[in-house]
Amino acid sequence: MPSRHQAGAAPAEGRTRILDRAIIGGRRFLVGLSASRAMSCGAGTWLTALLFAATGIYGLERGGHMPTAIETVRDMGDAAANLAGFRIANVNLSGQNHVTPGDILATAGVKPTSSLVFLDAEGARTRLEELAWIKRATVQKLYPDRLDIQIVEREGFALWQKDGKINVIARDGTVIAPYSDDARYIRLPIVVGDGAEKSVVEIVEALSLVPGVRDQVRAAIRVADRRWTLKMRNGIDVRLPERGLVDALQQLAVLDKDKSLLSRDITIVDLRLPDRVSVRLSDAAYEARQAELKARAKAKKGSNT
Structure with a gap:
């Protein structure tokens, strides 16, 4: 039976093998098409770009840099959306008592550079409800620049x-x-x-x-x-x-x-x-009771004599 570490690593190894096959297969396909006179110049350019993109994704996955890359892409998207007027300028929090506003925003993934367009409201709600104090949360995006977060906290029982x-x-x-x-x-x-x-x-x-x-x-x-x-x-x-x-x-x-x-x-x-x-x-x-019972017995015995 595989250990917990090995079991957790299996999906990553599976993804790596799939990427390996995809890269090798893509290269063979591209080489085959390059040898064919039927391949147009435009199609070759797109296939080459596709192969380089797949190779880049493969490298990020193997190097463990995929989360950082995703965050970078998200930041770029936020920057573009902010320039278009969708920066989160107003955050309305309600219902919190024990949980601090900072913890709420951090858990929801709201940063000073976040845009309303690329904020995952459902994901933010799920993460908030994983906090011990929060029983229920509602996250609403109100375009162009307002975010409403309503919290229902658990009460100490x-x-x-x-x-x-x-x-x-x-x-x-x-x-x-x-x-x-x-x-x-x-x-x-x-x-x-x-x-x-x-x-x-x-x-x-x-x-x-x-x-x-x-x-x-x-x-x-x-x-x-x-x-x-x-x-x-x-x-x-x-x-x-x-x-x-x-x-x-x-x-x-x-x-x-x-x-x-x-x-x-x-x-x-x-x-x-x-x-x-x-x-x-x-x-x-108990000792007092026993002493009382003995005294009664002794008194009763004396009265009988």
Whole structure:
């Protein structure tokens, strides 16, 4: 099996072989025609020019200079179009917030020397939509000299922590940017672990229906890409079921309201089973509970004697 490098090089090698055959075949054809008295002077001139052009393209391809040559031809076309009055003199940008105007123009391929005629609007739109922050872009050419670029940016929906790194993600899980101390990100919910970015809408929308619980959550941890465990601000872990997420959260809210469950000296609340709620005491609470039970047993034994 060819390596990735070899596989990537195969199309280039194929093009080279095709060009080799074209040049050799062109030369043989030209020599054959030159030997024939039927070839007119004009036809010979055009065929010679064609052969030289093919030879030039072949040399550019073999030397890896084709992109530079294409850029040079484009610059020449822009220069001619600009002289004819089609220089991009006005650029109207709208909708950008996180992406800078410089990044937008550079990505769209707009330079001070660009002309409206030779700007590829569809290619510019495609490249803009490859930027993480940009959800949708519209590029319109308004002749003779105006370019309109409208941007719809993605919004930060949550913070995703994985492998010690925190990124801002969009609603669809797209990583937008590394987290920074920006005021816009401080109140975003935090999700943690593999698969958390793909299921972020599920947990965020479920918590939004139970604000009494949501406001106590520090982070939501994705477990085995199947269910969630909530890490509360006071250190308690709340293990949620795979299904019935909203029902479990509402049950937790009732228990906290009626019995102050989330204020007790516990470490884990397990809601994974629909017919029961299990809790685990902290070490200190467990020892205190054991001491209390021993004291009761001792008192009961003394009263019986």
